[in-house]
Amino acid sequence: MNDQLEAELRAAFAVRAAEVPPGAVERLCRIDYRPRTGRRWPLTVSMAGVASGTAAVVSVVMLGGSQAAFAGWSPTPAAADLQGATQDMTQAAAAVQADCQPRLSSVPGGAGQGGWTEVGSDVRGPYTMTVYEKGSILASCFTGPSFTEVQAQSLRSADGGMAVSVGGGIEASSGATPARSTAVSAGERLLSGGAVDELAVSHLWQSANGSFTLVEGRLAPSAQAVTLVLSDGQDVTATTGDGWLIAWWPGSQDVTAARITTAGGTTTEALTGATPPAPDTSAPVRLPGGGTSVPPASATP
Amino acid sequence: MAGLRRDRRRAGFERFVAESSASLLRTAYLVTGDPGQAEDLVQETLLSIARRWPRVATMDSPRAYARRILVNLALDGSRRRSRQRAELERGASPDGAPPLWWGPDPPAGAFGRADDRLDLIRALAELAPRQRAVLVLRFLDDLSEAEVASTLGCSVGTVKSTTARALAKMRGLVPNRSRPEPAHDV
Numbered sequence: 001m002n003d004q005l006e007a008e009l010r011a012a013f014a015v016r017a018a019e020v021p022p023g024a025v026e027r028l029c030r031i032d033y034r035p036r037t038g039r040r041w042p043l044t045v046s047m048a049g050v051a052s053g054t055a056a057v058v059s060v061v062m063l064g065g066s067q068a069a070f071a072g073w074s075p076t077p078a079a080a081d082l083q084g085a086t087q088d089m090t091q092a093a094a095a096v097q098a099d100c101q102p103r104l105s106s107v108p109g110g111a112g113q114g115g116w117t118e119v120g121s122d123v124r125g126p127y128t129m130t131v132y133e134k135g136s137i138l139a140s141c142f143t144g145p146s147f148t149e150v151q152a153q154s155l156r157s158a159d160g161g162m163a164v165s166v167g168g169g170i171e172a173s174s175g176a177t178p179a180r181s182t183a184v185s186a187g188e189r190l191l192s193g194g195a196v197d198e199l200a201v202s203h204l205w206q207s208a209n210g211s212f213t214l215v216e217g218r219l220a221p222s223a224q225a226v227t228l229v230l231s232d233g234q235d236v237t238a239t240t241g242d243g244w245l246i247a248w249w250p251g252s253q254d255v256t257a258a259r260i261t262t263a264g265g266t267t268t269e270a271l272t273g274a275t276p277p278a279p280d281t282s283a284p285v286r287l288p289g290g291g292t293s294v295p296p297a298s299a300t301p
Numbered sequence: 302m303a304g305l306r307r308d309r310r311r312a313g314f315e316r317f318v319a320e321s322s323a324s325l326l327r328t329a330y331l332v333t334g335d336p337g338q339a340e341d342l343v344q345e346t347l348l349s350i351a352r353r354w355p356r357v358a359t360m361d362s363p364r365a366y367a368r369r370i371l372v373n374l375a376l377d378g379s380r381r382r383s384r385q386r387a388e389l390e391r392g393a394s395p396d397g398a399p400p401l402w403w404g405p406d407p408p409a410g411a412f413g414r415a416d417d418r419l420d421l422i423r424a425l426a427e428l429a430p431r432q433r434a435v436l437v438l439r440f441l442d443d444l445s446e447a448e449v450a451s452t453l454g455c456s457v458g459t460v461k462s463t464t465a466r467a468l469a470k471m472r473g474l475v476p477n478r479s480r481p482e483p484a485h486d487v
Contacts (some may be wrong), residue, residue, distance in 0.1 A: 005468055007438060012421040013441040017327035024340050028322040031344060033314070033351035 021254060022203050026211050069209040070144070070250040071127030077239045077247070079123070119216070122239040122246040129248050131216045138200065140214050142248070193269035195220035195260045196245065203252045211252040219245045225261040229268075230254065314354045318347055320449070321364050324442075325371055332439040335424055341454045342378070346371040369452045372434050424474035432467035435460060 116139070120130040125143040191199040218227065219240055226238040226245050227250030230253040238247035259268045325346060329339035349370050352355055357363045425433055431453070438449045438462075446464070450457045 005472065008472070009421060009436060009440045012425075014333055014439065016422050017441055019336075020323075020330050021336050022325050024336065025323045028340065028343055028347065031347070033318070033347050034311070078473055120336075155312070257423065281397055289344055 009109075009255060017185060027074045028250065030210075050259065051217050069128065070212065073127060073250055075235060076237045076251070077124050078124050079239070086292060105159060109282045119244050120239065120241060120246060122248065122249070127248075129214060131244070131246050137224055138216060140202070140216060189274060190270040191217075191255065193271045195223045195262075196226065199245070199255070199271060201255060209250065213252060213255075214248045215255060216244070216246050219243055220260075222262045223260045224263065227259040228255045229257040229259065229262075230257050234258075305402070310358065314351060317350070317358075317363055317367075321367055322347070322363070328368060328437060328442055329371055329375065331425070331441050332372065332420060332430070332434050333378075335459050342371055342375055345374055350375075363420060364476075365448070365452065368438075369454075371419060373453055373454075376430050415469075420475045422472070424471045427474055428467055428470060432463055432470070435463045436467050436471075439464060 029230050116132045116134045119138075121128055121130040123129075127141045127142070129140060132141070133141045191198075193203060196216040197220075199215055202214045204212055204214065215236075215238075221243055223240065223245075226240050228236045228238055228247055230236060230249065233252045234249070234253065236247050236249050236255075238245040240246075252297070255271055257268055257270050259266055322343060325343045326339055330336055333342060337366050339358065346367055347475045350363070350367055357366055360366055369457055377479070401460040425436065428436070434453065435449055439446070446457050446460045449460045
């Protein structure tokens with residue numbers, strides 16, 4: 001009887017823990033925790049007034065951070081069509097593949113490197129995001145010049161419902177192989193529109209570049225191109241093809257809508273939280289990095 | 302040389318913050334039930350770790366040490382708040398009263414068995430803070446009884462008895478959970 005209650009507690013706790021506000025981890029990581037020594041105070045005060053001095057220091061840090069983050073990123077991918085990859089892009093994807101594939105075996109349910117199918121790669125400047133599929137599991141590998149690859153995964157139950165990774169999958173990348181930069185998950189959602197379906201949105205944060213968002217999802221075959229509209233009004237062109245769309249952007253903005261281009265013209269569809277159809281009675285999956293894979297706490301935006 | 306050592310220490314601490322914040326935040330959220338309070342708690346924990354990082358960095362598990370600080374801060378804070386409430390309400394609120402706000406409720410039917418899970422979370426809020434901490438460490442952080450004992454600075458026997466009492470109280474608060482699953486016709 002206790003075993004049943006314990007299993008239910010594990011599931012309830014994991015779901016509840018997944019509700020931690022997405023920006024909280026990012027805020028915690030941004031704080032300067034270094035202890036202040038007695039000597040620094042007089043220096044700060046003498047350089048400027050207390051209030052203006054503090055404001056200046058804060059603004060310099062913030063501006064410096066945002067300018068350096070993901071330099072070279074573009075809202076338009078190198079090739080918006082998965083079939084249109086250039087030789088450079090193919091080489092970049094191959095580099096990602098070599099770096100990421102050994103790690104796919106640590107994705108829950110992805111044991112063994114075999115069986116993973118490459119869905120496609122999205123290349124923006126010096127950054128490449130490659131998505132792999134194995135059964136109902138999706139894994140994203142992401143690389144750039146100043147950080148080690150980030151590994152994330154999205155899990156969807158076989159019956160069309162979904163569950164998404166929470167934190168641990170990212171932390172797992174610092175397990176067996178020491179990571180040069182470790183990303184942490186700041187929240188995940190699954191969205192749907194009409195032509196866009198099961199769009200997994202992962203908000204992440206890494207020390208090298210700050211926050212960023214990865215998206216991957218299914219796309220109706222009739223769609224020829226997709227532009228994602230972010231919550232700050234910015235447009236991001238997705239890489240599409242073979243019934244998939246892939247994109248990412250610096251920052252933690254959500255995606256609110258998708259402009260779909262088909263042979264008949266362009267339409268805009270709102271993206272909203274999908275409602276999983278089937279109850280998930282399984283216990284949460286413990287991830288290698290200590291996180292937990294669970295059904296999302298709230299599927300509504 | 303000293304500057305290089307300082308840079309390495311700083312990088313090590315930043316990596317620790319990046320790797321541990323999410324996990325500590327989840328624990329804090331379940332123990333306190335309040336996202337804002339949880340964030341403050343993790344921040345306070347990391348500030349405390351930063352002050353003694355050169356020593357913490359050499360430990361077998363800096364994260365376990367951080368978790369110990371976090372849980373103790375949470376229990377201290379809970380005792381403090383309870384005293385303040387008691388002063389205000391003249392003993393109307395005994396130690397272990399649930400927090401005033403237990404976070405947002407998930408939307409009904411947002412996922413399977415949402416109501417059952419919500420009942421369990423509500424019942425968790427009714428437990429004494431120490432019982433709540435034991436259950437969170439055991440069933441969210443997946444710590445062994447010995448690890449929980451080390452985190453809370455008590456014996457394994459105390460962890461076992463606290464867990465048993467907490468589970469018994471949960472069964473009383475959510476009675477339908479204590480019934481065995483009905484047999485399915487085949």
